[in-house]
Amino acid sequence: MKQLKRQIIDLFRSEGADIVRFGTAGRFSDPAVRLLMPEARTVIGAAFRQLRGTKRGIEEGSTYYQYTTNAVEVLEENVMPRALLRVSSFLEKNGYEALPQRKTPLVMAAKDDTAFEMD
Numbered sequence: 001m002k003q004l005k006r007q008i009i010d011l012f013r014s015e016g017a018d019i020v021r022f023g024t025a026g027r028f029s030d031p032a033v034r035l036l037m038p039e040a041r042t043v044i045g046a047a048f049r050q051l052r053g054t055k056r057g058i059e060e061g062s063t064y065y066q067y068t069t070n071a072v073e074v075l076e077e078n079v080m081p082r083a084l085l086r087v088s089s090f091l092e093k094n095g096y097e098a099l100p101q102r103k104t105p106l107v108m109a110a111k112d113d114t115a116f117e118m119d
Contacts, residue, residue: 004094011090012046015083019047037099044087048080076103 005022012020025033025040034040050071057063081102088098 008044008087008090011087012083015086016048016079017046017083018049019045021045036101037097039097040099046080046083046087048075048083050075 009020021044023043023045025037025043028034028043050067054067054071057066081100084100084102088100091098
């Protein structure tokens, strides 16, 4: 198992993750989380840094697009989903089931206008 864990960390890091951590699924107190994949025993989390330069224009009042372009569009819409899919595919090739979950916007048009996994 330690070898598999190391391979997962290395794969996430090769995709740009800065932090990779493992936790037991039973630690989630919200029962809705368990509805996604009730038999899950482990949750893997990965964090990706937002580059410092993406916020400089906002702080200086000169430009604002770098944050939304680089930190949101590139990182959250391209880099992170690719990493999640690669690691999930790796896990499934090794006999496990994987359910990649990414950050999802919580602002919705109306109350109760989301699927439960977005709440």
